[in-house]
Amino acid sequence: MQQQQVIHVATTGSDGWPSVVPLVFFYPGGETLYFHTGAQEGHFLSNIRRDPRVCIEAAEIGPLHPGKPYACNSALVYTSVVAFGRVRIVEDDETKTWFFDRLLETYSDPSLFEPGYPYLDRIVLYDMTIEILTVKHSEGLRH
Numbered sequence: 001m002q003q004q005q006v007i008h009v010a011t012t013g014s015d016g017w018p019s020v021v022p023l024v025f026f027y028p029g030g031e032t033l034y035f036h037t038g039a040q041e042g043h044f045l046s047n048i049r050r051d052p053r054v055c056i057e058a059a060e061i062g063p064l065h066p067g068k069p070y071a072c073n074s075a076l077v078y079t080s081v082v083a084f085g086r087v088r089i090v091e092d093d094e095t096k097t098w099f100f101d102r103l104l105e106t107y108s109d110p111s112l113f114e115p116g117y118p119y120l121d122r123i124v125l126y127d128m129t130i131e132i133l134t135v136k137h138s139e140g141l142r143h
């Protein structure tokens with residue numbers, strides 16, 4: 001999961017319908033994963049406040065190994081990770097700063113920016129405790 005740039009996070013709305021959003025994240029390893037949204041009250045934040053259970057997914061798709069004589073005999077190379085857990089809203093600015101430092105190191109060059117994060121109050125940081133983790137991997141037709 002550490003090579004992926006985006007996770008898809010699923011929540012459940014008050015009407016019972018699932019909702020999925022793509023988010024950037026940081027996974028330091030272990031049982032905790034971090035991601036964030038803007039601080040505006042929307043579906044995601046209201047869903048989390050009502051029910052902190054989420055499902056996340058990340059995948060890497062490789063080449064298609066063509067099978068013969070029909071396309072349905074083909075196999076895709078892929079790795080996917082699905083995790084279930086509960087999310088907590090992180091309130092302290094020290095952890096938010098740590099998170100954004102990790103994001104910059106992961107997604108960009110920190111030297112391109114002035115130090116500091118004056119708009120921490122404009123984001124909501126979540127940490128997810130991973131309770132169930134599944135990984136699938138296919139080598140295509142070579143497995």
